[in-house]
Amino acid sequence: MTATAATTAAATPATPATLAGRTPADARARYRAGLAVPSSGEAPGFTQANLVVVPQDWAFDMLLFGQRNPQPVPMLDVTDPGSFRTVLAPDADLRSDLPRYRVWRDGELTDEPTDVTDLWSDDLVAFLIGCSFSFETALLDAGVPVRNIEQGRNVSMYRTNRACRPAGRLSGPLVVSMRPVPGEHVVTAVQVTGRMPQVHGAPVHVGAPSSLGIADLGQPDFGDPVDFADGDVPVFWACGVTPQAALMASRPPFAITHAPGHMFVTDVPDAAYRQ
Template sequence: MTATPAEARARYRDGLVAPTTGHAPGFTQANLVILPRDWAYDMLLFGQRNPQPVPLLDVTDAGSFRTTLAPEADLRTDLPQYRVWRDGELVDEPSEITGLWRDDLVSFLIGCSFSFETALMDAGVPVRNLEQGRNVSMYETSIRCRPAGRLEGPLVVSMRPIPASLVATAVQVTGRMPQVHGAPVHVGEPAALGVRDLAVPDFGEPVQSAPGDVAVFWACGVTPQAALMASRPPFAITHAPGHMFVTDVPDSVYRQP
């Protein structure tokens, strides 16, 4: 579904529920975490202290459902699907959250690896999950994030199998995009990350390696969701996995020269 960002958001607002991958190509998509003001300081500090998994692209004023990343958008209605969390438990997956809105809610827009997948392909690096039409494989690791107040949890990584001859290219291309997770955190040797079996991801879907591929791991925007599940704030809203916020910001803005 090629469309402008505004057209894509209008379709979600009108009720379309679908993963956003491939929609409005060339524009940055973002993870969304919404928390009460009482928890917002911890989340903001968690992002400051863990910039690779939690690159904060925008943080709204309390009560505002507007973001500088897409000034016309309404964060309550313009994502295809949301998740509602109470005390760390998933309780609902609605397609809009107007009825849940409160004046003390702060929205965090967080960079997403979809942006660098485009850059990888532009550089001739195959992206196996896209070739196979699957969600990327994600794993909880044995690395702990640096805690911030009540928020703590494991680093979650996404894994992409990369041909050995293109690993250096993949590092260089994504290293130029620190606001969308940046360079890999780990190359090869899954066991050293505490990942036992690549075929059994904790989130997403299994992705097949081709012969000669090496497993390359990037910090993942699911990390803050894992921290929310571990830290159990009384109330939180996030995007549903793969159902991201489509911004008006071209991917190229987050590519350094």
């Protein structure tokens, strides 16, 4: 459930029923073969992750940015320099197994390939970061409606007036995702997501967008506007766009990320991240 600072992600369709039962390995094989579609709804029940890849010179700053800002940047795994393997899916190849990538040079988006094997080098370190797809499943399981899924749209995301704690060359605002939650379900939404700190955890704010510096919920900075039903309250969670926005603003010479909505599908059940 991510976008980048440069682009508003296209609307993501709700889970097609035909995907039910596909395994993470099946999904990754299809992406490896060239399928370039958003991963929403793939391998239901398995965790999907944000990908950020930077040169080794930037790796300490990135890891420290996560340590200091665990709600927006929950680090699920960090690779050894040069490695394209992760414990989250031992058979996967991080260079080819995502549906689509983005390539950044000096902070500018330069390409959106479906494979980055040719760009990989021994100098690169990959960060896999928790994603709110996991807690959306948990919300649905708990009977909390998720309006962006109902409406077939990407979630709404906003820059806030809260600064992340800087780490070396990396700094930037907290970016949040917002979901309209029926008032009677707000407590359940807090409790369910609070038990999943590795996929952003409990909300950072409930109900008053202006106190986060958000003037108009209808004009998100990333993603799509999402309609409110009568009695819905805006609930805000820390968002995985935060590290990408900080990274791009600091203009490293080279970086690779996933393309918005085109996540890494892991072998880890969502339930592994429920406390």
